[in-house]
Amino acid sequence: xxxxxxxxxxxxxxxxxxxxxxxxxxxxxxxxxxxxxxxxxxxxxxxxxxxxxxxxxxxxxxxxxxxxxxxxxxxxxxxxxxxxxxxxxxxxxxxxxxxxxxxxxxxxxxxxxxxxxxxxxxxxxxxxxxxxxxx
Amino acid sequence: xxxxxxxxxxxxxxxxxxxxxxxxxxxxxxxxxxxxxxxxxxxxxxxxxxxxxxxxxxxxxxxxxxxxxxxxxxxxxxxxxxxxxxxxxxxxxxxxxxxxxxxxxxxxxxxxxxxxxxxxxxxxxxxxxxxxxxxxxxxxxxxxxxxxxxxxxxxxxxxxxxxxxxxxxxxxxxxxxxxxxxxxxxxxxxxxxxxxxxxxxxxxxxxxxxxxxxxxxxxxxxxxxxxxxxxxxxxxxxxxxxxxxxxxxxxxxxxxxxxxxxxxxxxxxxxxxxxxxxxxxxxxxxxxxxxxxxxxxxxxxxxxxxxxxxxxxxxxxxxxxxxxxxxxxxxxxxxxxxxxxxxxxxxxxxxxxxxxxxxxxxxxxxxxxxxxxxxxxxxxxxxxxx
Numbered sequence: 001x002x003x004x005x006x007x008x009x010x011x012x013x014x015x016x017x018x019x020x021x022x023x024x025x026x027x028x029x030x031x032x033x034x035x036x037x038x039x040x041x042x043x044x045x046x047x048x049x050x051x052x053x054x055x056x057x058x059x060x061x062x063x064x065x066x067x068x069x070x071x072x073x074x075x076x077x078x079x080x081x082x083x084x085x086x087x088x089x090x091x092x093x094x095x096x097x098x099x100x101x102x103x104x105x106x107x108x109x110x111x112x113x114x115x116x117x118x119x120x121x122x123x124x125x126x127x128x129x130x131x132x133x134x135x
Numbered sequence: 136x137x138x139x140x141x142x143x144x145x146x147x148x149x150x151x152x153x154x155x156x157x158x159x160x161x162x163x164x165x166x167x168x169x170x171x172x173x174x175x176x177x178x179x180x181x182x183x184x185x186x187x188x189x190x191x192x193x194x195x196x197x198x199x200x201x202x203x204x205x206x207x208x209x210x211x212x213x214x215x216x217x218x219x220x221x222x223x224x225x226x227x228x229x230x231x232x233x234x235x236x237x238x239x240x241x242x243x244x245x246x247x248x249x250x251x252x253x254x255x256x257x258x259x260x261x262x263x264x265x266x267x268x269x270x271x272x273x274x275x276x277x278x279x280x281x282x283x284x285x286x287x288x289x290x291x292x293x294x295x296x297x298x299x300x301x302x303x304x305x306x307x308x309x310x311x312x313x314x315x316x317x318x319x320x321x322x323x324x325x326x327x328x329x330x331x332x333x334x335x336x337x338x339x340x341x342x343x344x345x346x347x348x349x350x351x352x353x354x355x356x357x358x359x360x361x362x363x364x365x366x367x368x369x370x371x372x373x374x375x376x377x378x379x380x381x382x383x384x385x386x387x388x389x390x391x392x393x394x395x396x397x398x399x400x401x402x403x404x405x406x407x408x409x410x411x412x413x414x415x416x417x418x419x420x421x422x423x424x425x426x427x428x429x430x431x432x433x434x435x436x437x438x439x440x441x442x443x444x445x446x447x448x449x450x451x452x453x454x455x456x457x458x459x460x461x462x463x464x465x466x467x468x469x470x471x472x473x474x475x476x477x478x479x480x481x482x483x484x485x486x487x488x489x490x491x492x493x494x495x496x497x498x499x500x501x502x503x504x505x506x507x508x509x510x511x512x513x514x515x516x517x518x519x520x521x
């Protein structure tokens with residue numbers, strides 16, 4: 001079963017640890033944080049559970065259809081939007097409990113002073129593309 | 136055997152894989168190394184056979200795999216700075232027999248393995264699929280699938296290949312393969328049927344036959360189960376003229392032979408229910424009374440399994456009316472998968488359309504696949520429209 005672990009720049013429950021934005025960390029702290037993510041992805045690859053992971057730029061825009069023959073309308077970016085997705089990691093694991101366990105590890109990524117960030121991650125089950133083979 | 140058509144007879148190649156693994160194991164290779172060597176030989180065969188088909192495909196595979204195994208063993212030995220302990224000349228061991236393939240089923244579906252790992256290993260070592268094909272079928276990267284398989288093999292290291300296994304686990308693994316939708320170029324439902332058919336030939340167990348019958352009877356309805364755009368078509372609305380009568384006849388025959396042994400099990404009982412649907416010329420003529428009886432039998436066999444009770448409630452609703460069906464849901468946990476969908480269906484039949492629509496919508500929120508979610512959403516919309 002596949003699960004998406006969503007990382008948010010903003011949004012979700014209140015932060016447990018208050019920390020400065022990454023650009024105010026020391027270069028070593030940034031490196032340690034990035035390395036932790038790479039190591040975790042490698043471990044999940046080795047356990048046969050990694051599907052993919054991507055990070056997103058904070059910029060971008062909302063886009064919508066505006067009628068026949070008209071160009072799509074764009075709106076944004078919104079600097080103050082409440083919820084902003086930073087990226088994701090997709091895993092393929094045997095149970096919801098295992099997905100929560102992996103998310104817990106991801107949330108322990110180190111921040112300033114090498115201390116775990118305790119950041120909230122959103123875990124969402126992925127719908128299978130396929131219906132049942134029975135019925 | 137092989138023809139100079141430029142196309143590899145992949146089915147033949149895949150059938151040879153478990154036998155060739157067994158040959159290597161009998162020559163003294165450990166299972167994990169033998170399996171790796173055969174996989175590499177298989178990939179080479181897929182590449183070279185189109186231009187240069189072997190006269191004896193099995194002998195070719197055995198030789199190629201044995202050489203791969205020796206190379207790997209030598210480089211491992213030199214890595215450790217020791218002499219290669221393996222001899223280039225294979226010992227004249229006994230010829231691999233059908234029992235070897237049976238043992239591979241048991242080993243790959245060993246209960247110590249997580250389900251996803253057992254599935255992957257079975258598909259590779261017994262099914263003869265490449266890691267790339269398995270990865271594509273399960274929509275994960277090839278590297279991830281390769282790791283899942285080697286991890287499973289490490290977990291099995293040291294386990295004897297000749298120990299009697301757990302047939303129940305093997306059947307569960309095969310049923311998991313059957314129930315998985317597929318992408319890529321491998322039809323997993325058809326592959327599950329092939330492997331179960333092969334197992335039925337190796338082990339004369341009524342439950343193996345029961346599972347084979349169950350798969351055949353469900354597979355017979357496959358073409359009618361989806362409409363345009365992958366839309367899910369429920370059993371009652373399926374175009375029965377599109378059911379595969381050949382598969383149904385085979386499924387029924389396999390089931391009857393199994394039932395005649397008088398050793399009833401879960402898969403036979405489920406197949407009996409599928410056969411009653413297959414037998415019925417229309418949804419309206421379905422023998423629901425007999426289906427309820429089979430569900431009673433299944434309840435007994437499974438020790439009152441809640442999923443069985445849920446499905447039984449649908450049958451009771453058809454046999455004795457929707458109110459009776461709703462009563463049959465009593466005591467079941469509302470969090471059970473598909474509980475709300477069944478409730479919705481029964482409430483609609485009982486005439487409570489408002490409640491049915493709400494329940495269909497709630498069931499759609501809990502669906503685990505896109506086709507199911509879309510189907511339930513459509514049902515909610517249909518009921519709301521009146």
